[in-house]
Amino acid sequence: xxxxxxxxxxxxxxxxxxxxxxxxxxxxxxxxxxxxxxxxxxxxxxxxxxxxxxxxxxxxxxxxxxxxxxxxxxxxxxxxxxxxxxxxxxxxxxxxxxxxxxxxxxxxxxxxxxxxxxxxxxxxxxxxxxxxxxxxxxxxxxxxxxxxxxxxxxxxxxxxxxxxxxxxxxxxxxxxxxxxxxxxxxxxxxxxxxxxxxxxxxxxxxxxxxxxx
Amino acid sequence: xxxxxxxxxxxxxxxxxxxxxxxxxxxxxxxxxxxxxxxxxxxxxxxxxxxxxxxxxxxxxxxxxxxxxxxxxxxxxxxxxxxxxxxxxxxxxxxxxxxxxxxxxxxxxxxxxxxxxxxxxxxxxxxxxxxxxxxxxxxxxxxxxxxxxxxxxxxxxxxxxxxxxxxxxxxxxxxxxxxxxxxxxxxxxxxxxxxxxxxxxxxxxxxxxxxxxxxxxxxxxxxxxxxxxxxxxxxxxxxxxxxxxxxxxxxxxxxxxxxxxxxxxxxxxxxxxxxxxxxxxxxxxxxxxxxxxxxxxxxxxxxxxxxxxxxxxxxxxxxxxxxxxxxxxxxxxxxxxxxxxxxxxxxxxxxxxxxxxxxxxxxxxxxxxxxxxxxxxxxxxxxxxxxxxxxxxxxxxxxxxxxxxxxxxxxxxxxxxxxxxxxxxxxxxxxxxxxxxxxxxxxxxxxxxxxxxxxxxxxxxxxxxxxxxxxxxxxxxxxxxxxxxxxxxxxxxxxxxxxxxxxxxxxxxxxxxxxxxxxxxxxxxxxxxxxxxxxxxxxxxxxxxxxxxxxxxxxxxxxxxxxxxxxxxxxxxxxxxxxxxxxxxxxxxxxxxxxxxxxxxxxxxxxxxxxxxxxxxxxxxxxxxxxxxxxxxxxxxxxxxxxxxxxxxxxxxxxxxxxxxxxxxxxxxxxxxxxxxxxxxxxxxxxxxxxxxxxxxxxxxxxxxxxxx
Numbered sequence: 001x002x003x004x005x006x007x008x009x010x011x012x013x014x015x016x017x018x019x020x021x022x023x024x025x026x027x028x029x030x031x032x033x034x035x036x037x038x039x040x041x042x043x044x045x046x047x048x049x050x051x052x053x054x055x056x057x058x059x060x061x062x063x064x065x066x067x068x069x070x071x072x073x074x075x076x077x078x079x080x081x082x083x084x085x086x087x088x089x090x091x092x093x094x095x096x097x098x099x100x101x102x103x104x105x106x107x108x109x110x111x112x113x114x115x116x117x118x119x120x121x122x123x124x125x126x127x128x129x130x131x132x133x134x135x136x137x138x139x140x141x142x143x144x145x146x147x148x149x150x151x152x153x154x155x156x157x158x159x160x161x162x163x164x165x166x167x168x169x170x171x172x173x174x175x176x177x178x179x180x181x182x183x184x185x186x187x188x189x190x191x192x193x194x195x196x197x198x199x200x201x202x203x204x205x206x207x208x209x210x211x212x213x
Numbered sequence: 214x215x216x217x218x219x220x221x222x223x224x225x226x227x228x229x230x231x232x233x234x235x236x237x238x239x240x241x242x243x244x245x246x247x248x249x250x251x252x253x254x255x256x257x258x259x260x261x262x263x264x265x266x267x268x269x270x271x272x273x274x275x276x277x278x279x280x281x282x283x284x285x286x287x288x289x290x291x292x293x294x295x296x297x298x299x300x301x302x303x304x305x306x307x308x309x310x311x312x313x314x315x316x317x318x319x320x321x322x323x324x325x326x327x328x329x330x331x332x333x334x335x336x337x338x339x340x341x342x343x344x345x346x347x348x349x350x351x352x353x354x355x356x357x358x359x360x361x362x363x364x365x366x367x368x369x370x371x372x373x374x375x376x377x378x379x380x381x382x383x384x385x386x387x388x389x390x391x392x393x394x395x396x397x398x399x400x401x402x403x404x405x406x407x408x409x410x411x412x413x414x415x416x417x418x419x420x421x422x423x424x425x426x427x428x429x430x431x432x433x434x435x436x437x438x439x440x441x442x443x444x445x446x447x448x449x450x451x452x453x454x455x456x457x458x459x460x461x462x463x464x465x466x467x468x469x470x471x472x473x474x475x476x477x478x479x480x481x482x483x484x485x486x487x488x489x490x491x492x493x494x495x496x497x498x499x500x501x502x503x504x505x506x507x508x509x510x511x512x513x514x515x516x517x518x519x520x521x522x523x524x525x526x527x528x529x530x531x532x533x534x535x536x537x538x539x540x541x542x543x544x545x546x547x548x549x550x551x552x553x554x555x556x557x558x559x560x561x562x563x564x565x566x567x568x569x570x571x572x573x574x575x576x577x578x579x580x581x582x583x584x585x586x587x588x589x590x591x592x593x594x595x596x597x598x599x600x601x602x603x604x605x606x607x608x609x610x611x612x613x614x615x616x617x618x619x620x621x622x623x624x625x626x627x628x629x630x631x632x633x634x635x636x637x638x639x640x641x642x643x644x645x646x647x648x649x650x651x652x653x654x655x656x657x658x659x660x661x662x663x664x665x666x667x668x669x670x671x672x673x674x675x676x677x678x679x680x681x682x683x684x685x686x687x688x689x690x691x692x693x694x695x696x697x698x699x700x701x702x703x704x705x706x707x708x709x710x711x712x713x714x715x716x717x718x719x720x721x722x723x724x725x726x727x728x729x730x731x732x733x734x735x736x737x738x739x740x741x742x743x744x745x746x747x748x749x750x751x752x753x754x755x756x757x758x759x760x761x762x763x764x765x766x767x768x769x770x771x772x773x774x775x776x777x778x779x780x781x782x783x784x785x786x787x788x789x790x791x792x793x794x795x796x797x798x799x800x801x802x803x804x805x806x807x808x809x810x811x812x813x814x815x816x817x818x819x820x821x822x823x824x825x826x827x828x829x830x831x832x833x834x835x836x837x838x839x840x841x842x843x844x845x846x847x848x849x850x851x852x853x854x855x856x857x858x859x860x861x862x863x864x865x866x867x868x869x870x871x872x873x874x875x876x877x878x879x880x881x882x883x884x885x886x887x888x889x890x891x892x893x894x895x896x897x898x899x900x901x902x903x904x905x906x907x908x909x910x911x912x913x914x915x916x917x918x919x920x921x922x
Contacts, residue, residue: 054737107791109802128681136683136731143853146729152853155802156793174800185849186897 041084059083078164092164094125099164103132116211175200248350248370260618266349280307280338287772306337313752314366330515344396345411355636355699358600358616365636376400376407379917388908392417413438428468436462460489483521503549553590640692686732720753749781778812811857817843833877864898882912
């Protein structure tokens with residue numbers, strides 16, 4: 001698989017974990033918010049004789065810790081945290097992978113999610129019937145419009161991820177089309193097909209194992 | 214809502230001159246209405262909101278098809294249609310919304326019998342010529358207690374001409390896009406019988422809003438309508454009537470599309486054919502002053518066929534066939550009972566059959582129903598109406614629909630009425646019986662709720678046809694009718710001989726709305742859909758109409774409807790703070806406030822009209838100016854939160870101005886006019902609106918006044 005061109009935007013945010021007492025020097029925990037653009041998720045490579053578009057059928061595996069794609073040959077390892085294929089997102093958990101991963105969908109803004117609540121339950125994958133991140137329009141991260149055939153990330157849905165190594169991250173998917181721009185409703189079906197399955201997302205990975213961002 | 218009610222009440226009671234003068238004046242006092250109670254009643258005695266459109270209003274407005282004249286009435290929103298398959302969407306024609314309820318929930322009657330042939334839930338109003346319409350009655354609010362299914366938002370009853378005189382009328386109209394409309398009406402009236410014959414030819418070259426695209430926005434079409442109404446009275450107490458109608462429309466299709474298997478662009482040619490016919494014998498016997506009974510029979514067939522070919526080798530591209538038959542027999546008996554009670558009882562049987570390429574075979578459904586209604590004149594000024602109807606059938610759950618209404622005349626100038634009614638719409642055939650694999654667009658499958666079970670899905674999964682069954686599929690069940698409960702309260706006030714006001718407040722709660730949902734995915738990832746009773750919604754608002762006769766030549770009409778609608782589940786999600794949006798410019802995500810919620814799509818919050826009519830009978834001149842406004846309306850969700858909330862999810866407000874003038878010279882009437890004077894267009898959201906449309910028409914009337922007894 002080709003190495004994707006990944007545009008990185010690194011934003012450094014300082015979050016003070018303790019209140020500022022005069023005597024104490026606060027210990028800042030630095031987390032970085034990164035933006036990944038045009039992450040290809042099994043993009044369409046042809047159209048079958050029955051009219052069905054198809055891709056290679058493989059997940060694009062991704063490591064949030066190293067901020068890079070992982071080869072499919074490493075699918076049985078804990079090197080990757082999440083995988084993308086079309087609108088389906090897997091986590092390195094359950095029957096998807098050997099890792100300690102998991103996920104759930106948080107409702108709110110990316111900034112609102114400063115701390116994962118202690119009573120949160122992380123789901124694990126049980127493919128193909130139940131994924132940690134639910135599939136289907138409106139169930140998980142996206143909505144599908146049957147009239148325009150367009151996929152739009154639902155605003156205010158944040159994917160809370162437990163990585164393969166048991167650390168935490170939050171992801172906001174911003175767009176599903178090439179260049180981060182959703183085609184017009186009037187665009188051709190071909191345009192809508194060939195430009196889809198390109199994720200633009202931003203995420204924050206907490207390397208210290210805590211649930212704070 | 215409370216605020217609006219109190220403001221409106223203050224408005225009514227602060228009107229000048231409320232207290233006195235009891236001169237009789239308004240025409241509406243003597244105008245008769247049949248649709249509201251299924252018996253002829255004076256409009257002033259009717260307890261539910263009714264709108265009447267006279268033949269004169271239709272003629273003065275220069276209307277040709279039913280949607281033309283309905284679009285100019287207060288509170289009636291015509292949904293857009295007319296786009297070809299290439300333009301996408303809106304292919305189902307011009308439907309009508311009443312009180313914010315979709316075209317699916319409006320019953321369209323022709324001389325009291327239902328028009329069938331809904332495509333995507335919509336009866337295309339442009340199928341109906343206005344050339345032989347005597348008047349149109351529109352009853353607003355649920356009326357299923359009398360009419361059964363579909364009468365949720367209201368009923369539109371088109372009443373056609375019956376022979377009254379010996380006369381001949383011919384007219385021809387020519388307009389932009391080579392559109393023509395020709396009418397011929399002939400009536401023969403004898404002492405014991407009468408015959409009315411009608412013929413209409415309507416055609417257009419279609420039009421193109423996007424010059425760059427191959428093919429037209431609206432394809433060329435031509436249609437023919439013929440109708441005959443025969444009535445015979447062998448004695449003063451017996452009336453026999455038979456009417457028949459035949460409609461045929463042909464549309465020429467031509468457009469470019471992308472061949473999905475090769476990716477290359479190909480030209481598609483073909484045609485669409487619509488046929489619509491009905492036959493309606495009625496016999497009415499007046500046994501004595503207190504007892505009358507009628508038997509009505511009705512048969513109707515609607516047929517639609519589209520054949521599309523690849524232009525290069527004329528090989529088949531797409532074929533769609535749809536045939537619906539409707540049979541009905543019904544008795545209605547009206548009895549005058551002691552104590553000023555007027556009772557109507559009735560019962561009937563309906564058989565519906567459907568044959569289409571989209572179903573696994575022929576499907577049919579039988580309905581048995583019975584209704585009764587009592588009208589009680591409690592006093593000179595106070596009338597109560599109570600009604601009940603029961604509908605029983607095999608394919609979905611049975612339904613009881615009640616209605617209660619009251620009319621109170623304070624004096625000759627002021628009257629109030631209030632009504633509560635239930636409405637329902639039976640799941641339509643497609644929701645029950647569709648069995649459709651779309652090979653042209655992505656290979657998705659749609660099953661009617663009666664066509665699929667969870668065990669069949671599971672066996673499909675074992676065979677590898679399906680890759681995944683969603684939890685939704687476990688909710689598959691026999692569909693329930695969609696139901697509404699509607700409350701209307703209104704007043705009519707004649708300020709003086711020249712000025713009157715009508716006001717009506719309404720609220721409709723709609724439940725069990727049927728929605729399509731994904732139940733599984735095929736192994737090729739295409740979705741499988743079926744239907745569920747899931748949604749709840751409401752519509753509420755106020756409607757005001759006023760007429761002012763400036764002189765015997767000029768009169769003004771004004772109307773306004775305020776409408777608020779909501780999907781109740783969406784509203785709850787917003788109230789719970791679960792709905793977010795993405796800013797159009799900054800892409801920033803933030804919470805949607807309740808005030809930003811735009812309600813159900815395709816509805817304008819404000820709709821208004823203002824009309825001036827000039828009529829100088831002495832000199833034979835008449836003219837009209839009509840201004841029609843509707844505020845922005847929601848189109849579809851773009852930010853992914855499933856609701857209408859962001860600026861780009863609305864179509865811009867529209868204002869249409871129509872003018873015309875006519876001169877009568879002896880038996881001829883010449884009319885010239887311009888519809889949409891300022892050339893308003895919105896290609897994307899109103900593909901059926903072609904812009905400015907000038908027209909001229911000529912009408913010839915020959916009346917032989919003396920009856921040949």
